[in-house]
Amino acid sequence: MTNPVHITAPDGLPVIEMTREFEAPVSEVYRAHRDPELVARWLGPDGFTMAVETYDVRTGGRYRYTHRDPEGNEYTFNGVFHVAREDELIVQTFEFEAVPDVVSLETLRFEPLEGGRTLLRAHSTYPNVESRDAMVGSGMEKGVTQGYARLDAIVAA
Numbered sequence: 001m002t003n004p005v006h007i008t009a010p011d012g013l014p015v016i017e018m019t020r021e022f023e024a025p026v027s028e029v030y031r032a033h034r035d036p037e038l039v040a041r042w043l044g045p046d047g048f049t050m051a052v053e054t055y056d057v058r059t060g061g062r063y064r065y066t067h068r069d070p071e072g073n074e075y076t077f078n079g080v081f082h083v084a085r086e087d088e089l090i091v092q093t094f095e096f097e098a099v100p101d102v103v104s105l106e107t108l109r110f111e112p113l114e115g116g117r118t119l120l121r122a123h124s125t126y127p128n129v130e131s132r133d134a135m136v137g138s139g140m141e142k143g144v145t146q147g148y149a150r151l152d153a154i155v156a157a
Contacts, residue, residue, distance in 0.1 A: 007136075018122040021119050025118060033090060042147050042154055045139070050065055056081070078097060079095055093106070
């Protein structure tokens with residue numbers, strides 16, 4: 001069994017907040033977010049493949065990757081890592097290239113829990129509520145839940 005993902009989108013605010021616990025230490029959960037080979041194994045919905053063009057998790061680094069669904073449709077994303085503090089924090093932008101005028105700012109906090117576990121807190125801010133609602137309506141919850149289930153297997157190995 002995998003831990004649940006808790007997602008909230010407060011009324012009238014252009015934000016999404018997520019929390020998820022992992023049965024692994026912060027160092028392993030952070031490594032799975034930093035290492036492009038690991039990220040390609042867990043990020044996104046089941047059945048999608050991921051080609052990483054660049055993924056440089058450091059303050060001032062960049063990323064760009066493309067997901068391909070089982071029908072061959074491609075979805076490319078890019079952003080900048082504004083802050084990366086090992087085993088603690090990642091602040092990045094997130095842009096779906098098919099909608100280039102909507103860039104969100106995401107903060108990921110990696111918090112240690114008792115027993116060598118981790119709480120991941122994610123906070124995303126969008127330009128407006130409509131953009132936030134489009135993200136929520138895109139199937140984001142399914143993709144996040146499925147991806148984190150695969151991440152569980154990676155950090156358990």
